[in-house]
Amino acid sequence: xxxxxxxxxxxxxxxxxxxxxxxxxxxxxxxxxxxxxxxxxxxxxxxxxxxxxxxxxxxxxxxxxxxxxxxxxxxxxxxxxxxxxxxxxxxxxxxxxxxxxxxxxxxxxxxxxxxxxxxxxxxxxxxxxxxxxxxxxxxxxxxxxxxxxxxxxxxxxxxxxxxxxxxxxxxxxxxxxxxxxxxxxxxxxxxxxxxxxxxxxxxxxxxxxxxxxxxxxxxxxxxxxxxxxxxxxxxxxxxxxxxxxxxxxxxxxxxxxxxxxxxxxxxxxxxxxxxxxxxxxxx
Amino acid sequence: xxxxxxxxxxxxxxxxxxxxxxxxxxxxxxxxxxxxxxxxxxxxxxxxxxxxxxxxxxxxxxxxxxxxxxxxxxxxxxxxxxxxxxxxxxxxxxxxxxxxxxxxxxxxxxxxxxxxxxxxxxxxxxxxxxxxxxxxxxxxxxxxxxxxxxxxxxxxxxxxxxxxxxxxxxxxxxxxxxxxxxxxxxxxxxxxxxxxxxxxxxxxxxxxxxxxxxxxxxxxxxxxxxxxxxxxxxxxxxxxxxxxxxxxxxxxxxxxxxxxxxxxxxxxxxx
Numbered sequence: 025x026x027x028x029x030x031x032x033x034x035x036x037x038x039x040x041x042x043x044x045x046x047x048x049x050x051x052x053x054x055x056x057x058x059x060x061x062x063x064x065x066x067x068x069x070x071x072x073x074x075x076x077x078x079x080x081x082x083x084x085x086x087x088x089x090x091x092x093x094x095x096x097x098x099x100x101x102x103x104x105x106x107x108x109x110x111x112x113x114x115x116x117x118x119x120x121x122x123x124x125x126x127x128x129x130x131x132x133x134x135x136x137x138x139x140x141x142x143x144x145x146x147x148x149x150x151x152x153x154x155x156x157x158x159x160x161x162x163x164x165x166x167x168x169x170x171x172x173x174x175x176x177x178x179x180x181x182x183x184x185x186x187x188x189x190x191x192x193x194x195x196x197x198x199x200x201x202x203x204x205x206x207x208x209x210x211x212x213x214x215x216x217x218x219x220x221x222x223x224x225x226x227x228x229x230x231x232x233x234x235x236x237x238x239x240x241x242x243x244x245x246x247x248x249x250x251x252x253x254x255x256x257x258x259x260x261x262x263x264x265x266x267x268x269x270x271x272x273x274x275x276x277x278x279x280x281x282x283x284x285x286x287x288x289x290x291x292x293x294x295x296x297x298x299x300x301x302x303x304x305x306x307x
Numbered sequence: 308x309x310x311x312x313x314x315x316x317x318x319x320x321x322x323x324x325x326x327x328x329x330x331x332x333x334x335x336x337x338x339x340x341x342x343x344x345x346x347x348x349x350x351x352x353x354x355x356x357x358x359x360x361x362x363x364x365x366x367x368x369x370x371x372x373x374x375x376x377x378x379x380x381x382x383x384x385x386x387x388x389x390x391x392x393x394x395x396x397x398x399x400x401x402x403x404x405x406x407x408x409x410x411x412x413x414x415x416x417x418x419x420x421x422x423x424x425x426x427x428x429x430x431x432x433x434x435x436x437x438x439x440x441x442x443x444x445x446x447x448x449x450x451x452x453x454x455x456x457x458x459x460x461x462x463x464x465x466x467x468x469x470x471x472x473x474x475x476x477x478x479x480x481x482x483x484x485x486x487x488x489x490x491x492x493x494x495x496x497x498x499x500x501x502x503x504x505x506x507x508x509x510x511x512x513x514x515x516x517x518x519x520x521x522x523x524x525x526x527x528x529x530x531x532x533x534x535x536x537x538x539x540x541x542x543x544x545x546x547x548x549x550x551x552x553x554x555x556x557x558x559x560x561x562x563x564x565x566x567x568x569x570x571x572x573x574x575x576x577x578x
Binding site for chain 1: 463465466468469470471472473474475479483484487488490562565566567568
């Protein structure tokens with residue numbers, strides 16, 4: 025598969041050469057549903073392989089089924105046909121192994137910052153002392169010290185999004201699915217959140233599937249970008265991003281001519297102006 | 308919020324000042340209406356006559372026995388009405404099948420005036436606690452049920468889904484998402500339901516239950532003591548306010564108001 029080829033090219037460049045485990049797989053995934061009597065094909069024959077430790081961004085216009093893809097991987101939506109696999113096993117429902125950060129803010133208004141972050145740990149039956157330690161660790165990772173006992177209504181939009189991220193991170197799920205999590209915050213806060221997310225992911229070594237409709241966001245965050253097209257939702261091309269390290273910033277990225285070229289390429293892809301690069305055909 | 312309060316404080320009356328002011332205005336209007344230039348005292352007795360009638364009943368201890376009996380009936384009926392209303396509201400709010408099966412029947416029944424059941428309730432339960440409990444349940448159940456079902460059904464679905472992806476099950480969702488999420492509507496149901504409960508109780512007492520505030524009013528009517536009737540009505544109103552505070556406002560202040568999932572009207576909506 026193309027994604028695999030890309031990853032092995034990266035592995036070749038890095039000193040450690042151990043083939044990484046395949047964590048998520050979409051095999052001939054199709055999904056359709058009816059909306060107002062009309063049949064909508066959200067996903068059409070999507071194949072995708074995601075390895076442990078990957079930061080994958082999925083970008084496409086609205087209606088390309090990218091959110092549906094995340095929901096299928098989360099186990100919240102069952103595909104019409106085809107298979108979604110986690111660690112080689114068929115995904116048949118939601119699981120704490122695949123955390124999700126939702127598009128609409130999914131933190132509980134009736135729980136404080138600490139209460140929201142501790143929620144998954146409570147469900148898992150983590151002892152109180154361990155829970156408190158873990159919450160304190162995450163609160164400091166997202167920079168919300170002093171806000172532990174605040175309710176969501178007392179926080180800014182960016183702070184709430186940090187809580188949503190920390191809430192999902194708390195139980196250390198191997199896979200984290202993020203469905204346009206920063207779409208509702210202002211542009212400047214979004215950049216900060218993106219940089220924080222990169223640091224958090226590298227610090228905690230998670231596998232992340234990040235859904236977005238913003239090409240810049242996809243290129244900035246991803247190890248590789250899955251470019252999708254709409255109606256029917258198909259994977260057009262998987263575009264690798266040159267390794268930028270965990271300290272990548274917007275300032276570095278916009279100055280890099282390679283990034284500029286990749287962004288332009290992805291932008292043309294998702295707008296349907298350009299045929300996919302030959303080596304990645306078949307997706 | 309505290310900042311806006313202190314800067315606005317000089318120009319804005321605190322909410323309880325407004326309540327006190329409107330009560331004073333009502334008292335003043337009552338004084339004028341019941342004065343020699345107003346209506347005769349057997350039609351509307353003045354505040355002093357009503358106060359005297361209240362004091363007579365209170366100092367003999369008779370009033371407090373009636374109050375205890377009424378409150379006991381109310382609490383029992385309300386406990387049954389609230390628990391069944393919330394239970395059925397949850398079932399219908401969570402299950403589309405249950406909604407289709409049960410809701411039309413419940414909605415049809417809710418249109419029947421509670422007072423219409425009282426003769427039957429007397430036949431079924433006699434004049435004891437069973438009768439008043441049934442009548443209060445009937446007055447309360449539908450509004451608690453409807454509000455709970457509404458609140459349960461409009462909890463943001465992604466909140467429940469987020470619990471699933473944290474490894475939680477159905478019970479975790481009900482406890483940590485549905486119940487607090489539906490709390491604003493459930494509390495609205497309780498607030499309205501409690502006032503319905505009082506109306507039902509007084510109706511039941513007027514029409515047959517021995518003793519209680521409704522019966523006291525009934526006897527006063529036979530004796531043509533309009534001062535005592537008004538004293539009874541005011542007692543009911545005050546008891547209603549106290550119970551509403553203990554059962555609804557107290558809980559609301561510690562839950563939905565604190566969370567900010569409803570706007571607290573008593574603070575003038577300043578958030």
